[in-house]
Amino acid sequence: MTVTISQTAEIQNFFKEAAGFGNDQGNPRFKQIVLRILQDTAKLIEDLQISDDEFWKAVDYLNRMGSGQEAGLLVAGLGVEHFLDLLQDAKDEQLGLTGGTPRTIEGPLYVAGAPLSEGEARMDDGTDPGTQMFLHGRVLDAAGQPLAGAVVDLWHANTNGTYSYFDGSQSEYNLRRRIVTDAEGRYRARSIVPSGYGCPPSGTTQEVLNQLGRHGQRPAHIHFFISAPGHRHLTTQINLSGDKYLWDDFAYATRDGLIGEVKFIEDAAAAQARGLNGRFAEVEFDFQLQQAKAPTAEQRSQRPRALQA
Known part of the structure; x- marks a missing residue:
């Protein structure tokens, strides 16, 4: 009845x-x-x-999800964060705001206040045995001209798939930097090739995904905030080529135009020229920003984020 x-x-x-x-x-x-x-x-x-039992199990789930601080992970895994991107894309299209590098989800693991460098930076603290990676590219305006003084705020996981601040074993701001582009709009970062990661197996997000018959894996990726005066703030990330989960990302962050091609280089002379003894990787990726129609478009959202003490 x-x-x-x-x-x-x-x-x-x-x-x-x-x-x-x-x-x-x-x-x-x-x-x-x-x-x-x-x-x-x-x-x-x-x-x-x-039923009453189903309702109170849901209440219990919300309590456990909150205590585990997995709400941000769950909204990504259920596609809600990706939906927000698609909705904003549709709004932009209606307003005639097209072009530039695609946006994609921020994820829940950004930490504000990373060290700021001019032109280039080393992101890793040297303790991770992962493959050294040289990431570089340019920030361009809507006409394809270089943007000097743009801020490239980037962060990624280590080879265990964990992030500094959330992983207490890593040093402060490890694999997190802000780089100001040079006169040619270039940024350069030395780091390590990150690994993908999965939701905590016993966490509340994976608990839901199990009921949906879905995995909780992400491909290797690098997050970015890109900002420059007079231009729309860009929140995006590049997922790295060759990863098993490249087009099967549980958070739905992979988008056309956001694939970072990883080139592994075995040449001993090239390695020596970079002060290395063996294999290393290169990733080149350019970003193109849209012009800001209003000053508020230059700022990222006011979403609460972690701030390192």
Whole structure:
């Protein structure tokens, strides 16, 4: 037997009261959002005949997800973060804002305040035995001209697939740097080839993915914030070629135009010229920014992010 009461005037008025519509205090926008959450939750419970046991298991899940700080991982894994990119793409297209390097998800592992360098930087602290990687490229404007003074803020995982700050075994800001482009719009970074990673096997995100019959693996990738005066801020990442999960990224971050081609170089003379004894890798990737139509477009979102002490 299906019983529905959520659309009755009595219940709708009850939800409005719960959402604070009976007073003139608080935040009107927040009240509107909470009311919609209450209405949609009630309709979901009725339409799918959610049992009490299912409901309270969901509440328990939210408690455990919060304590494990996996909310950012879950919204990526369920494709919600990618949906936000697709929605913004559609808004841009409607406004005629096209061209430039594609955006893609930020992910939950950015840390603000990385060391700032002019033109080039070494990102690794020398303790990871991974293959040395030389990453370089240019930042260009909409007309393809180099942008001097652009800030390339980049971060990536180590060979174990973990990130500094979230992995206490790594040094402060390991594999995290900000580089100001030179007069030719170039940036250069020496680092190590990162590894992909998976969701914590016993974590709450993988718990959901298991119920969906999905894996929780990401390909090797490098995150970027690119910014320059007069240009739209770009949040993006490049997924590295040759990875098993390149086009099977659980976070749906791989997009056309965002594949970083990794060239492994075995030449001893070339290695010696770079002060190395063996094999190394090169990745070249250019970024093209759109012109900012308003000053606010130059700034990244106000999404809360970790700040290293």
